[in-house]
Amino acid sequence: DSGVTQTPKHLITATGQRVTLRCSPRSGDLSVYWYQQSLDQGLQFLIQYYNGEERAKGNILERFSAQQFPDLHSELNLSSLELGDSALYFCASSVGIGIWANVLTFGAGSRLTVL
Amino acid sequence: DQQVKQNSPSLSVQEGRISILNCDYTNSMFDYFLWYKKYPAEGPTFLISISSIKDKNEDGRFTVFLNKSAKHLSLHIVPSQPGDSAVYFCAARASETSGSRLTFGEGTQLTVNP
Numbered sequence: 001d002s003g004v005t006q007t008p009k010h011l012i013t014a015t016g017q018r019v020t021l022r023c024s025p026r027s028g029d030l031s032v033y034w035y036q037q038s039l040d041q042g043l044q045f046l047i048q049y050y051n052g053e054e055r056a057k058g059n060i061l062e063r064f065s066a067q068q069f070p071d072l073h074s075e076l077n078l079s080s081l082e083l084g085d086s087a088l089y090f091c092a093s094s095v096g097i098g099i100w101a102n103v104l105t106f107g108a109g110s111r112l113t114v115l
Numbered sequence: 116d117q118q119v120k121q122n123s124p125s126l127s128v129q130e131g132r133i134s135i136l137n138c139d140y141t142n143s144m145f146d147y148f149l150w151y152k153k154y155p156a157e158g159p160t161f162l163i164s165i166s167s168i169k170d171k172n173e174d175g176r177f178t179v180f181l182n183k184s185a186k187h188l189s190l191h192i193v194p195s196q197p198g199d200s201a202v203y204f205c206a207a208r209a210s211e212t213s214g215s216r217l218t219f220g221e222g223t224q225l226t227v228n229p
Binding site: 104107 | 119121124149151156157158159160161164204213214215216217218219220221222
């Protein structure tokens, strides 16, 4: 157990629908990152939050949004889902940012299947 | 633009032999490199890292080598064990320009045969 908790583990939904993925960071970690891993690809960075504020944005689609709440948990919202959104979505956390965040700790991921 | 590339999708070695996983990068601003290991149905777990000011870092059976001039790093596992069978991801960070976010390669599936 890495200490990073992601729910749900599996999710099957239909095109056009909206889903919310949830992440609780490791205790003491202030920064949360979301990554997407599509079939046979590496992890693609989506977005980062630090202590409730958006810190960095990667290749995140406009149909996707995220936020980090005061208790530091984070949610990734995916809307108007398409078949190509089927992927593993990983959340990671770190204590700080920049040089003070040497290692990201990952959750087990949420597998989204869009039919 | 794939800034971190692992050209070998898979590698198979015999138990007890050396496993060498390779990674190339293009961004000269990368200053910190990490290897993560991933088992099925689990998230990636940190294995070993190296700062750009070093050329080698060792932790038990795992050694990471960095060749900055060639923009290449490698992970050596000696001796390899069946439990090492997993997907290995190379990752890099450009602290000054991108903060703490990591850029990952595509991964290499390592299979260690008994």
